[in-house]
Amino acid sequence: xxxxxxxxxxxxxxxxxxxxxxxxxxxxxxxxxxxxxxxxxxxxxxxxxxxxxxxxxxxxxxxxxxxxxxxxxxxxxxxxxxxxxxxxxxxxxxxxxxxxxxxxxxxxxxxxxxxxxxxxxxxxxxxxxxxxxxxxxxxxxxxxxxxxxxxxxxxxxxxxxxxxxxxxxxxxxxxxxxxxxxxxxxxxxxxxxxxxxxxxxxxxxxxxxxxxxxxxxxxxxxxxxxxxxxxxxxxxxxxxxxxx
Amino acid sequence: xxxxxxxxxxxxxxxxxxxxxxxxxxxxxxxxxxxxxxxxxxxxxxxxxxxxxxxxxxxxxxxxxxxxxxxxxxxxxxxxxxxxxxxxxxxxxxxxxxxxxxxxxxxxxxxxxxxxxxxxxxxxxxxxxxxxxxxxxxxxxxxxxxxxxxxxxxxxxxxxxxxxxxxxxxxxxxxxxxxxxxxxxxxxxxxxxxxxxxxxxxxxxxxxxxxxxxxxxxxxxxxxxxxxxxxxxxxxxxxxxxxxxxxxxxxxxxxxxxxxxxxxxxxxxxxxxxxxxxxxxxxxxxxxxxxxxxxxxxxxxxxxxxxxxxxxxxxxxxxxxxxxxxxxxxxxxxxxxxxxxxxxxxxxxxxxxxxxxxxxxxxxxxxxxxxxxxxxxxxxxxxxxxxxxxxxxxxxxxxxxxxxxxxxxxxxxxxxxxxxxxxxxxxxxxxxxxxxxxxxxxxxxxxxxxxxxxxxxxxxxxxxxxxxxxxxxxxxxxxx
Numbered sequence: 136x137x138x139x140x141x142x143x144x145x146x147x148x149x150x151x152x153x154x155x156x157x158x159x160x161x162x163x164x165x166x167x168x169x170x171x172x173x174x175x176x177x178x179x180x181x182x183x184x185x186x187x188x189x190x191x192x193x194x195x196x197x198x199x200x201x202x203x204x205x206x207x208x209x210x211x212x213x214x215x216x217x218x219x220x221x222x223x224x225x226x227x228x229x230x231x232x233x234x235x236x237x238x239x240x241x242x243x244x245x246x247x248x249x250x251x252x253x254x255x256x257x258x259x260x261x262x263x264x265x266x267x268x269x270x271x272x273x274x275x276x277x278x279x280x281x282x283x284x285x286x287x288x289x290x291x292x293x294x295x296x297x298x299x300x301x302x303x304x305x306x307x308x309x310x311x312x313x314x315x316x317x318x319x320x321x322x323x324x325x326x327x328x329x330x331x332x333x334x335x336x337x338x339x340x341x342x343x344x345x346x347x348x349x350x351x352x353x354x355x356x357x358x359x360x361x362x363x364x365x366x367x368x369x370x371x372x373x374x375x376x377x378x379x
Numbered sequence: 380x381x382x383x384x385x386x387x388x389x390x391x392x393x394x395x396x397x398x399x400x401x402x403x404x405x406x407x408x409x410x411x412x413x414x415x416x417x418x419x420x421x422x423x424x425x426x427x428x429x430x431x432x433x434x435x436x437x438x439x440x441x442x443x444x445x446x447x448x449x450x451x452x453x454x455x456x457x458x459x460x461x462x463x464x465x466x467x468x469x470x471x472x473x474x475x476x477x478x479x480x481x482x483x484x485x486x487x488x489x490x491x492x493x494x495x496x497x498x499x500x501x502x503x504x505x506x507x508x509x510x511x512x513x514x515x516x517x518x519x520x521x522x523x524x525x526x527x528x529x530x531x532x533x534x535x536x537x538x539x540x541x542x543x544x545x546x547x548x549x550x551x552x553x554x555x556x557x558x559x560x561x562x563x564x565x566x567x568x569x570x571x572x573x574x575x576x577x578x579x580x581x582x583x584x585x586x587x588x589x590x591x592x593x594x595x596x597x598x599x600x601x602x603x604x605x606x607x608x609x610x611x612x613x614x615x616x617x618x619x620x621x622x623x624x625x626x627x628x629x630x631x632x633x634x635x636x637x638x639x640x641x642x643x644x645x646x647x648x649x650x651x652x653x654x655x656x657x658x659x660x661x662x663x664x665x666x667x668x669x670x671x672x673x674x675x676x677x678x679x680x681x682x683x684x685x686x687x688x689x690x691x692x693x694x695x696x697x698x699x700x701x702x703x704x705x706x707x708x709x710x711x712x713x714x715x716x717x718x719x720x721x722x723x724x725x726x727x728x729x730x731x732x733x734x735x736x737x738x739x740x741x742x743x744x745x746x747x748x749x750x751x752x753x754x755x756x757x758x759x760x761x762x763x764x765x766x767x768x769x770x771x772x773x774x775x776x777x778x779x780x781x782x783x784x785x786x787x788x789x790x791x792x793x794x795x796x797x798x799x800x801x802x803x804x805x806x807x808x809x810x811x812x813x814x815x816x817x818x819x820x821x822x823x824x825x826x827x828x829x830x831x832x833x834x835x836x837x838x839x840x841x842x843x844x845x846x847x848x849x850x851x852x853x854x855x856x857x858x859x
Contacts (some may be wrong), residue, residue: 189758216764226759230857231775240763240772272857285759292763 138165140296140327141186146195148181155181156192157351163296168328170359173348173362173376179331180223182348183298186329187218200295216244219289223301225263225281227273233260237291245292252291259287263317279310281328283317290321297321299330335379339363347371388444390451396444397455403441406474407434415481435473442469479815501822513825514832517816521809521832524652526579529643534655537575541662544571568666570815575659576727580646648726654836656808660730661795667734668794669787674742677771679746690742697739703800705732709806729801737794744786746780781855788848809833 141163146282155178163169171179184190185197188204188211197204199214228236237256241247247255260266263283265276273281282302289297300316303311315337322328322341332338338345338359345362347355347370355362355371366372388396411434413419422430442463449455462472493508496515504510514521523531544567551612651659678690697705709732710725717723752775760770780787799810807815813829 184758187762189761212764212766215762219760220758222755222759222762224753224755226753226755228492228756228774228778230781230855240765243769243773244764274857288763334595 140165140200141329142196142198143186144196144335146185146255147191148185148190148192148194148197148377150176155351159195159353159355160343161346161356163327166325166327168322168341169330169344169346171329171331171346171348172333172335172338172374172378176210177348178351179348180300182256183220183300183329183331186273186296186298187215187220189220216240216292217294218298219292219294221285221289221300222299223304223321225273225278227281227285227288228378229273232272233276234263236273236284237288238243240288241291248336253362256287256291259290260284262290262320263287264313277310278306279313280312282306284315286314286317286321296327296329298370299328299332300332302332303332303334333378335363338356347374349374385444388447390447390449393447393450393452396447397450397452400441400444400800402446403437405441407438407441407473408432408480410437411480416484434471439466439470442473504825509828509831510825511828513816513822513828517812517822517829520653520816521812522653523655524651524807524812525650526646526655527644527650527847530646533579537578538658541571541575566661571666572663573664579651579659580648594653599829636853648724652809653812654808654809656801656806657795657798660726660733660801660806663730664733664737664794664798665791667730668737668741671734671738673745673776675738675742676745676749679742680749686828691734694739694742697736698743699832702733702736702797703803705736706800706803708732725804726806729804729806733794733797733801737790738796740790740793741787744783744790745779747786748781748783749775751782752778757857781852784848784852784855788845791848795841795844796837810837 139162141161143159143161144206146156147154147161159182167240171182173179178237185192185204186199188197191206192204198215202210202214204211204214227233228239230241230288234253237260238249238252241252241255242249257266257269260269261279263286265280265283265287266283268276268280273284276284286302302318306314311334315334318328318330318337319341330337330342336376342359343359345359346353347362347368348365349370355366355368357367362371363375383392383395383484388400410421413421420430422433424430443466445455446459446463446469447455448459450459463469489508493506494511495503495506495508496511497503498512499516501510501513503512518532519528523534528533572781585692675690675694678686680695681687681690706729713728714723756774756778757770760774765773798808801808801813802814810833813826813833817826817829
């Protein structure tokens with residue numbers, strides 16, 4: 136129990152009449168890196184959005200770090216503060232400078248003194264190598280820089296889990312590498328990560344396990360080497376043959 | 380030398396074309412100028428229609444001749460680019476120039492040359508121009524309404540004090556500004572309202588309230604020296620403490636005595652009027668309608684059905700009825716629902732009515748801004764652990780409000796220009812005073828001057844507001 140940081144059992148989710156997620160069972164242990172892949176529309180993004188309840192599930196249970204996700208909003212905010220998320224479209228706050236983007240939540244949600252928050256933010260910005268851009272606004276940065284800033288922003292809350300929702304899909308090929316490097320560093324530092332991505336190179340390098348999803352179901356879950364070396368289901372084989 | 384082709388002027392004979400063209404254009408303008416300013420018709424030897432159109436034709440030919448692209452002469456290129464790009468534009472430009480020249484003399488003569496301003500009775504206004512004497516004599520009434528002359532310093536002082544409290548924000552440090560904003564939105568409107576209201580209306584009640592005013596002013600001044608850490612609490616605790624101290628410890632006896640001896644004369648709100656009333660009504664409606672509108676717009680998007688439908692109901696109700704009926708009801712119907720011994724001043728009711736009315740418009744403008752924000756902003760704020768209020772105050776509203784500055788400015792300008800409608804409840808701000816003055820038997824027939832005067836004042840106010848909103852827009856621009 137103690138090292139299972141996320142436990143999803145029998146989880147179902149509908150958008151209206153359409154069932155997006157069917158009977159999802161997933162357990163993630165602490166410090167594990169999981170890559171979720173699959174064709175678009177397979178429910179990968181919805182799955183990880185459910186983990187910090189940006190989407191509500193209708194059936195089953197999700198337990199994050201010992202807290203079950205329910206309708207009680209106070210709890211959810213606490214859980215969200217421990218689960219960092221990085222989005223496909225970066226979603227930086229355009230009216231704030233890079234530094235303020237990073238310090239906003241620590242100051243107002245964690246009640247951290249401003250000085251400490253800025254120090255922490257600069258540390259994390261240093262890690263993703265954009266500390267020199269701290270006083271610029273998001274609109275002045277490239278996509279890759281923005282995404283790295285988004286990673287730093289999430290890290291500033293010192294989360295226990297990091298969720299990545301296709302972090303490189305909206306980037307130019309040249310910028311993908313700098314973002315992936317930041318993620319690899321993060322993985323090596325021992326963060327628990329769930330990454331939705333199509334970057335199979337990244338999966339091979341850092342993932343402990345790979346999950347393949349299709350039509351709202353987890354089709355296959357395997358250790359990384361096993362997954363790429365001999366995938367079991369035909370659907371996985373087909374997908375891998377197309378993407379590799 | 381190349382052959383001159385007057386149908387297709389080119390660069391080769393630039394100066395020949397330029398010379399002829401400029402002469403033709405000048406000639407046409409000169410003819411119209413003489414005609415307009417000195418009533419001299421140089422073309423009177425020609426039949427009527429031709430002499431009327433000839434300047435246009437000459438000018439058109441002239442502009443055609445100087446329409447030479449890339450001539451190398453900077454001034455010529457600028458002129459061509461701006462008023463002379465093709466035949467149609469040349470024609471329009473000429474027409475506009477002629478209309479301006481034609482309309483200048485009558486305007487000048489009405490406003491200045493034939494106008495009279497000396498003297499203090501209608502008799503001096505014998506000329507054909509405007510009678511500014513009328514404005515001069517009635518000036519006090521237009522500014523202060525029926526407010527007693529001897530007491531008008533109170534209005535002036537109130538506005539100076541208001542301006543003083545308002546401008547503190549400009550000189551505050553960045554750190555202090557954050558708290559001032561809170562102060563301006565929550566505490567300041569109420570203090571300012573009571574300050575102006577009780578000070579201008581006067582009477583013993585003013586002295587009871589003066590503690591509050593002194594407390595407020597003192598608390599702002601002390602505020603500069605308080606470490607930022609405590610400022611949140613400071614703005615709530617200090618004014619109240621000061622108020623209590625002042626009222627019950629320090630000045631109580633003295634001020635009561637003072638109040639008995641020389642209470643400010645009571646001036647009922649019905650006597651207020653003129654431009655000062657315009658300012659009072661629009662100022663307070665502006666600062667009250669904004670927060671109300673903000674909450675209505677958030678309420679309309681709320682997940683709680685009760686809040687949502689109340690907000691929708693409020694917005695649709697106030698948007699659906701004409702302002703004039705709202706004002707009428709506020710003064711006639713509303714008192715019927717109050718207990719008999721309860722009395723709310725007419726002006727206060729009007730301010731509340733207009734505030735609610737405009738709040739509905741502000742709400743919809745702000746909702747437009749909220750909807751323009753991508754959903755990702757909400758997701759990002761939520762994923763960082765922010766609750767509803769933190770998300771809105773820190774992330775959503777700053778962006779949404781920035782987007783809707785032009786829309787809000789629009790609504791505010793409309794509000795200022797709607798204030799004359801308060802005449803239906805018997806309050807006479809500047810346009811109301813004009814209407815009153817023009818029916819004065821001694822001063823019949825000067826409505827025109829009055830309306831021109833009011834238009835100029837309204838234009839100045841509104842233009843200043845729109846300039847300010849534009850500056851705000853520029854100030855908060857962070858994208859690229």
